Amino acid sequence: MPELPEVETVRITLKKEILNEKILSIQILNKNLRYPIECNFSNKVVNQSIKKISRRGKYLILYLTKNIVILLHLGMTGYFRFCNDENFIKHDHIIFDFKEKKMIYNDVRKFGFIKVYKSENVNHSKHLVNLGLEPLDGKLNKNYLRKSINNSKQSIKAYLMNFKNIVGIGNIYSSEILFDSAIHPCKLSSAISNEEINRLIISIKKILRKAIKLGGTSIKDYKDPMGKIGYFKNQLKVYGRDNKPCVNCKKNVIIKKIIIQGRSTFFCEICQKF
Ligand SMILES: [Zn+2]
Incomplete structure (x- = not known):
């Protein structure tokens, strides 16, 4: 299961690859992750650009243009890959289409999840509200x-x-x-x-x-x-x-x-x- 350094590594790569990119469309091949992906997920995020990518514990938070955030957890086996074609493989669940690339979420065991929140609500969500200190924060002294x-x-x-x-x-x-x-x-x-x-x-x-x-x-x-x-x-x-x-x-x-x-x-x- 990924721990903080692995999730931070994913954050750094996502930042290089998709910061300021616009989500042109979403394909959901399988909505049944740890929590089912909500029906209007695509409507809420399509045509929005990714303005900031942060991390809290093992959660990734993608801030979009219209006050919307995508909260992501990789679970046990979730990972992203980038490609330009439609050669999907087993356990690919969600495809984000950007102008020049596709970002694919693959998760064999499906313990990961993807949810959408209004940006002002995400820190109060059940996933983030009880989290302790960040180990690399100066407050941990x-x-x-x-x-x-x-x-x-x-x-x-x-x-x-x-x-x-x-x-x-x-x-x-x-x-x-x-x-x-x-x-x-x-x-x-x-x-x-x-x-x-x-x-x-x-x-x-x-x-x-x-x-x-x-x-x-x-x-x-x-x-x-x-x-x-x-x-x-x-x-x-x-x-x-x-x-x-x-x-x-x-x-x-x-x-x-x-x-x-x-x-x-x-x-x-x-x-x-x-
Ligand atoms: Zn020893």
Whole structure:
């Protein structure tokens, strides 16, 4: 499932490809995504230009000319690609026609969705209203994290993955962030020391910035809209490396895999302190 760096990579590509372009027509091949695409979707967006493309957590927001926004979520397997012909493939659901290109939304598992809102209402929608802080926002600092973490009864891994605390951090990046900050994933959030808070803030920003710079991480289905793979995969130090040696302590220690809240968690029990 794409996390913040992958969605941000998609945003950057969409900005290059379709900013200020006019949507000439829409073809809906299958309206049954996570939420059915509303009947008058096309009427609401056709003949409008895309004025701004932003991101909130793992949601993409396309601002159109007439006070209308398109809210998009890629779900588990959603992605965009661009082409000039009508060679559609299996699981293509929506085609946006622009003057010189088509933008196609493909989603094998159909957990993604596309909705339309008036721009003044989108932040109050059920999808955005409960979201926590953006991890790369200056507001996410030591003071905020100390207060927020003190109120949590979860493990630090579960805390990081809860979108009500911080948005966009899923299974891959929470494992990598905790390895980088040398904190055991099972440690209770309220037991995290001030020194660990400092390291955590640095690691969150460092890992996510680096992943965005490298175009995210390609695991299974994720591709950016130009079909490129994300190169952060080569930088993963613990995620998916169970039974392999730890790159940091280089002792005869192997990366362990455990399950926290139903999700695989990878860590080194020597480097990451309880
Ligand atoms: Zn280690």
